[in-house]
Amino acid sequence: MRNAGERLKFIPPMEPELVDTPPEGDDWLHEVKFDGYRTQVIKDADGIRLLTRRGHDWTARYQALAEEAAAIEAETFILEGETIMINEAGLSDFHALQAAVSKRTPSRDLYLVAFDLLHLNGHDLRDTPVEDRREILHALIPAGGRIQFSEALPGTGAAVYHLVDQAGLEGMVSKLKTSVYRSGPTMNWRKIKCFAEKEMDIIGVQRETGKPAMVLMADKGHYKGGAFVTFKADKRQRLWDRVQGKVGGPVPKGLKKEKAEWLKPGLVGRVKFLKGEEKLRHAKLLDYRETK
Known part of the structure; x- marks a missing residue:
C-alpha cells in the first residue's frame, strides 16, 4: 500500500x-x-x-x-x-x-x-x-x-x-x-482488426525476383503504400500488359529510394486492407480497371 x-x-x-x-x-x-x-x-x-x-x-x-x-x-x-x-x-x-x-x-x-x-x-x-x-x-x-x-x-x-x-x-x-x-x-x-475495401490509384509496381509482386497505391494524391498482387497467372499477365503501357510516370515526392516502376495515371485498383491504419497494411489487390 x-x-x-x-x-x-x-x-x-x-x-x-x-x-x-x-x-x-x-x-x-x-x-x-x-x-x-x-x-x-x-x-x-x-x-x-x-x-x-x-x-x-x-x-x-x-x-x-x-x-x-x-x-x-x-x-x-x-x-x-x-x-x-x-x-x-x-x-x-x-x-x-x-x-x-x-x-x-x-x-x-x-x-x-x-x-x-x-x-x-x-x-x-x-x-x-x-x-x-x-x-x-x-x-x-x-x-x-x-x-x-x-x-x-x-x-x-x-x-x-x-x-x-x-x-x-x-x-x-x-x-x-x-x-x-x-x-x-x-x-x-x-x-x-477488420478489413476495408476501397478504390485507389495504382501509381507504381514493384516486381523483384524472389519477392511477392506489389502495386503501389495513392488515395487522392497521397501515397498509401503497397498491396500484394495474388492474381492467377492469366489475370496477372493482363495487369502487367496494362502496366507496361503506362511505365514512365513521375516519381512521387519522397519515394525516390523505392525500387519501383512508376506509372502514368489511368489505372485504378480495388484494395482490401486493415482498417484504422495510416498506410496500407496486410493489403491485397482485388481487382483493377483503366479509367477513361
Whole structure:
C-alpha cells in the first residue's frame, strides 16, 4: 500500500499483439477496439493528469474529460482507456479526433472509453487478474457521462469478430481473463482488426525476383503504400500488359529510394486492407480497371 499523498508515476502501456483471428475458448474476454488515442488518467495529490501512450501530458487538450475524471469518487487512481470522437454514424472517428486535439481551444466532444484500472486508493492492482480489475473499474465509473466503461461483448471470439466487422468498427481486443498487467507487448492481449475495401490509384509496381509482386497505391494524391498482387497467372499477365503501357510516370515526392516502376495515371485498383491504419497494411489487390 502506498501513501495516498504520493505522486503516482505514468505506467507504460501493456500492448496487445496484432493477430489474424480471435482466440478460441472461454478463457478470454472480448472488447471493441475503438479508433482513438490510448490514454492514461492519473488522480493523485496533485490532481488529475491525462497522459498519452508515450506519457506526454495532454490534460489541457482533454479538459472536459479531466473535469469528469475529477468527479470519480476515489482518492487516487490510474485508469486506462481510449479517447475518441463520435461521428454522425455513431462510430469513432480518428481524423476528427486528430483535428480536435490539434486546435488551441479544447474540444468538448471527446469521450473516454475506460477499459482497465491499474491503481486505486494506494493499491497497485497490476498483479490482479484483468477480469477483477475491470469489475472494480466498472463500479467506479458513473453512468451517463463522457467517461464510459468498455463493456465486454458476449459470445465466442469468432461471433464477436463477425458482429464488430458487420457494424463497421475497426476491430476487437481479446484479453486472457487471468492476465496480470505488464508493460510492453504481450500475447495475453490480442488485437484483431477488420478489413476495408476501397478504390485507389495504382501509381507504381514493384516486381523483384524472389519477392511477392506489389502495386503501389495513392488515395487522392497521397501515397498509401503497397498491396500484394495474388492474381492467377492469366489475370496477372493482363495487369502487367496494362502496366507496361503506362511505365514512365513521375516519381512521387519522397519515394525516390523505392525500387519501383512508376506509372502514368489511368489505372485504378480495388484494395482490401486493415482498417484504422495510416498506410496500407496486410493489403491485397482485388481487382483493377483503366479509367477513361
